[in-house]
Amino acid sequence: MVTNLTITQARPDEVKPKPDESALGFGKHFSDHMFTMRYTQGVGWHDLEIKKYQDFSLAPSAMCLHYGQAIFEGMKAFRGANNQIFLFRPKDNLQRMNVSANRMCMAEIDVNQVLEAMKELLRLDQEWVPRAPGATLYIRPFMIATEDALGVRPSKEYLFSIILSPVGAYYPEGFNPVKIYVSDTYVRAVRGGVGSVKTAGNYAASIKAAMEAQALGYTQVLWLDAIERRYVEEVGTMNIFFKINGKLVTPPLNGSILPGITRDSAIQLAKDWGLEVQERQIAIDEVVEANTSGALEEVFGTGTAAVISPVGSLFYKGHTITLNQGRTGALSQKMFDVLQGIQYGQHPDTHGWLEPLCE
Template identity: 65%
Template sequence: MNIKTEKRAPAELKARPNENELGFGKIFTDHMLVMAYDAARGWHEPEVRPYAPFSLDPAAMVLHYGQAIFEGLKAYRGQDDGIYLFRPLANLERMNRSAARMCMPQLSVETAFAGLQALLRVDADWVPRADGASLYIRPTMVATEAGLGVRPAKEYLFFIIMSPVGAYYPEGFNPVKIFVTDTYVRAVAGGVGEAKTAGNYAASIMAAVEAQKQGFTQVLWLDARERRYVEEVGTMNIFFVFRDRIITPPLSGSILPGITRDSVLHLLADWGLPVEERQIAIDEVLAASENGELLEVFGTGTAAVISPVGSLHYRGQDCLINQGKTGELAQRLFAELTAIQHGRAADPYGWVIRL
């Protein structure tokens, strides 16, 4: 499809923020990509246009029945001043899997990616040059048909907005403190836990707020049936580094199949490090920490890339990980992934696309 472009007038362009004070998700670029769908025409009229509010009918079905999915990826500024995307097609393919689970229409990955590239070219100056900063990209799909009744909508809106960001966590790359909850559950196999749908995140907010009030950065979720087995952190998949192996929970239908998680698994395999994708009970984690077998813990995700975990808090007890310091493997993975993402290192996997 032809992608129409309407640029904001030069006098209306936003002032550029201080790249060393970006935070996360607070500032948005001048433009966005928008594309509509209806049952008769399918996806049509993709357009890059000035960033602005949408007008939705009060009966728009997303507001009542929650058909909303999204993705998160980043654009990076390379040393050659080029713009690099890390596995963008994997994000769009995962979005289609989320769409299928939520009975929403499939995107043409080719068209969506062409639209993303067109948007990036218009707002290329927004990709930060500061160390550690990047341009966060949020593709989203919502049901816009006006109507009441629990069924798949017949009209949808796909859009992409972008935000220059710094570190996701206030700690930056320093280890974070994690609260392990067995009071609340996030998802169960057979539900929508493996889809990147808005309701999953709404359901996680109460536990996150309670954890943050106690001084913790994020929540570690346990399985919904037994509340025993580790699943994922609120915004990350999780890895446990033992003396003789690395363990991460399997993709069993209740956790998000993270693209950074998959990238880490590829790197670990190429480095010859033994990895087990299996259930791991929180009691096994705590026992391994107590007897010195657990060396480090880290999370993986687009927002933070690699996030070392300094402590776990479970049932009133604190479990210190690696003396609260960043582990060697987390540091190595972070250095390797960020070097690939910025075009500084060889990319044998074909993960990076230069704009």
């Protein structure tokens, strides 16, 4: 139980009809309720509320609108056997939110208190956790600076909220490799900047490259390091892994990429299976050469949305590089099956990653 949490349920006439689970897409529908709390410097977090999903009112001078103090997280609730609902490593997401808050000079949250409030919200809106295979309830915690003042400095007031959105299976037509565009024009983040935290501006800055890649028929952008444009960083909203000569290689957490929770889970599972995992710099030229020599066995991305996304080809400097003959590799498939199996409570959770939502 969360102390000081006020719950005001939507009236029966305010409850929304559930969307068709076969056409959920991503981020189009929102559940009946939301969680909010406010922060005031000198007071701390207050006014913890679960209430019907509704608009915020903000001053035109609210600091988030001008100086970009805005952070968020993304995680999912899964409906397993016997209608049991599971969360996957939720504390890791909330702890990462505090790392983001710290970097952006925003107020940190009490992870246990917010997790309990999130569970209350999920219990109230549990009918919104989809039943269709692969469909999930996406959970979006976020925080914005709300003080009505101009001037570049930390806001003295914040709004924290959690909203819920039922989302469709990421692979409705099957688990197919994606085509990725390697950007050597735009960069995403630089060491010492904010690339390693989930702040809104990182995503705003990535849209132009993503649009240009999509116009050429590519699903996502692979970012290279901002200084030499040489070392692989990450892909859109995923971290990236290469299997080379039987070893799993992934870029290190060097301060410009997001420390993905799926990345960490994939590393731990790979080690469980006896694979050598190298967290090290990997140049795009090394990837191209390893592919030419046959040493590159497979490439996959990791992230909450897709879990695992096999990469079938890379487009770099005018050339298409086909990977693993454009097919899903055995390790990508196993990683996907095991991780998704754990998330739905169907596979042994040997690391204690799963958190059941108790009644």
